[in-house]
Amino acid sequence: MTNHSETAGPFENGDITGREPLNEQSAHDTQVTLRSPAELADALPYLLGYRPEDSIVLVALHDREGRGRFGGRARLGIPAHTEDWEEAVQQLVRGLVTSSERRGRRPEQMVAYVCQEPGRGETGRDVMLRLEPLIAQLRAECGDLDAPVVEALCISDGRFWSYSCAVAGCCPADGTPMGLPGTSVLAAAATYAGIQVRGTLRELRARLLPWETSAALAQEVALDAAGMSLVPRILDDTARQSVADETLDLAERIIRRFAAAAPVSGTHPADLRDDALLTHDEGATLILGLQDRTTRDRAAAWMEGDEAGPALRLWRALARRCVGPYGEHAAAPLTLAGWVAWSTGDELEAREALAMALGADPDYLFARLLHQACNEGLDPESVRRCLRAERAGRAGTDTLEQADAAAEATPGALSETAVAGPGAAARTDGRHGEPASRTGGSRRRRRPRAAEGGDRGPRPPRGEDTRRRSTGSHPGSTAGGPSRPGGTKPDGKRARTGGSPSRGTAAAGGRRETEGDG
Numbered sequence: 001m002t003n004h005s006e007t008a009g010p011f012e013n014g015d016i017t018g019r020e021p022l023n024e025q026s027a028h029d030t031q032v033t034l035r036s037p038a039e040l041a042d043a044l045p046y047l048l049g050y051r052p053e054d055s056i057v058l059v060a061l062h063d064r065e066g067r068g069r070f071g072g073r074a075r076l077g078i079p080a081h082t083e084d085w086e087e088a089v090q091q092l093v094r095g096l097v098t099s100s101e102r103r104g105r106r107p108e109q110m111v112a113y114v115c116q117e118p119g120r121g122e123t124g125r126d127v128m129l130r131l132e133p134l135i136a137q138l139r140a141e142c143g144d145l146d147a148p149v150v151e152a153l154c155i156s157d158g159r160f161w162s163y164s165c166a167v168a169g170c171c172p173a174d175g176t177p178m179g180l181p182g183t184s185v186l187a188a189a190a191t192y193a194g195i196q197v198r199g200t201l202r203e204l205r206a207r208l209l210p211w212e213t214s215a216a217l218a219q220e221v222a223l224d225a226a227g228m229s230l231v232p233r234i235l236d237d238t239a240r241q242s243v244a245d246e247t248l249d250l251a252e253r254i255i256r257r258f259a260a261a262a263p264v265s266g267t268h269p270a271d272l273r274d275d276a277l278l279t280h281d282e283g284a285t286l287i288l289g290l291q292d293r294t295t296r297d298r299a300a301a302w303m304e305g306d307e308a309g310p311a312l313r314l315w316r317a318l319a320r321r322c323v324g325p326y327g328e329h330a331a332a333p334l335t336l337a338g339w340v341a342w343s344t345g346d347e348l349e350a351r352e353a354l355a356m357a358l359g360a361d362p363d364y365l366f367a368r369l370l371h372q373a374c375n376e377g378l379d380p381e382s383v384r385r386c387l388r389a390e391r392a393g394r395a396g397t398d399t400l401e402q403a404d405a406a407a408e409a410t411p412g413a414l415s416e417t418a419v420a421g422p423g424a425a426a427r428t429d430g431r432h433g434e435p436a437s438r439t440g441g442s443r444r445r446r447r448p449r450a451a452e453g454g455d456r457g458p459r460p461p462r463g464e465d466t467r468r469r470s471t472g473s474h475p476g477s478t479a480g481g482p483s484r485p486g487g488t489k490p491d492g493k494r495a496r497t498g499g500s501p502s503r504g505t506a507a508a509g510g511r512r513e514t515e516g517d518g
Helices: 013-017 037-048 082-102 124-130 132-144 185-192 201-206 215-234 237-260 267-277 280-289 293-299 305-320 324-343 347-360 365-375 381-395 400-409 414-420 424-428
Strands: 009-012 031-034 055-064 067-077 109-115 149-156 159-162
Touching: 037 055, 037 067, 037 109, 037 149, 037 159, 055 082, 055 132, 067 082, 082 132, 109 132, 124 132, 124 149, 124 159, 132 149, 201 347, 215 237, 215 280, 215 324, 237 267, 237 280, 237 293, 237 305, 267 305, 280 305, 280 324, 293 324, 293 365, 293 381, 305 324, 324 347, 324 365, 324 381, 347 365
Parallel strands: 009 067, 109 149
Antiparallel strands: 009 031, 055 067, 055 109, 149 159
16 A cells, blocks of 8 residues: 555454454444554554564455455464565465455455564664565565555554555654554444454463463472372273263363352453362363363363353363473363354454464364364354264263263264364274373373374373473473372472483474464
């Protein structure tokens, strides 16, 4: 958009959430026309539902009567190394174009944003100049796909710059100050439509990251103890069903406990309240029990109505308790949190929780399928129907023997089949006679991704010489989840039995997850 007085196109309320079809009028029948880069810069948090940080954002435009209408949106973190920019740009642009085509409308144009705060010794203008080659790559990639970038903006240090303005002296060299949040016409329209901007992704992820407090050690000890008692039972076909029933009974009791708790104001106080309502032993029992795939699928049925809110709070609380070497165990509660969020209409938290689940375990099939389905704008009702049917079938079962027979007659996890299609079951459960569980009962080695792509069963121990204590707090920074008897020596150090196995770390798979609703 080289002419800064040119109309960018109407911003319809349905496009803020990205849920309505691109060829239909917004239910509110309200339009906000954006005419300048300032208004486009102000629109970004309302397009995404949060304020992006260190991000490349691409927004599709669709022609309607000669005026652009916002379509799908996609975001990627800005790679730290410039040699990775080309790959990131290709992934972002091609992903958004492909996703838009699947929804029936190929974008005619694009609006691009780069958002990054200045580093030490930098100014916002320095950031703008440093990221100019990144914008150039975005322009080239979009042009190759016949979706040219009509406006490209850099937002940094409370100011914005247009890369598209060719008029000398039009834009201040030091950038244009951003307006006060919530004071624009667009903010008023978003409020009318019930749209909220939820802070930053960092704040959202903080609700799902493992503890870094003094309570983390006590939780790790409880996880060690739970692993010693539960893992052998989970691996025993005769005792596995009873562990599943005990896990789900405990989860149901805690969901009722959460539902009865007095409400508090603010997300952080609410999370502290939930942490106080859950003991270390209860958290450890649930985390270990949910590593069994069928148990996890049964827990996924708490997805709607009065159960959904307390269940989502429980899954968040369990993800925060996957501390130390149990970071990979967070894949199960993070996937459940993402599923419930998606089922209840919160696509932002759903995408973040599912991306974090894949960071904890890149091979976690249910998270991968849900993340793809959510990003492509699919309707979660097909998964809900499958889980409702499974739950109703269990309610009509009189004995554990009948329940086992029903499980054997249904190959694979019902939730995975519902997302990926009927062929998913055959691909995900090719290990006959092996329990579909992920436990902390042994030292585990991340194996190469299997051809069937399923959630993994127990894995062989990893050699002690390759493991070390993790120092990161992100779920993707820890591996394995070993189960050991744990205790504390008088000098404050951890006591171990059976030798001195060390702990290891696992990379998040090196895979960059694109966020978007294209």
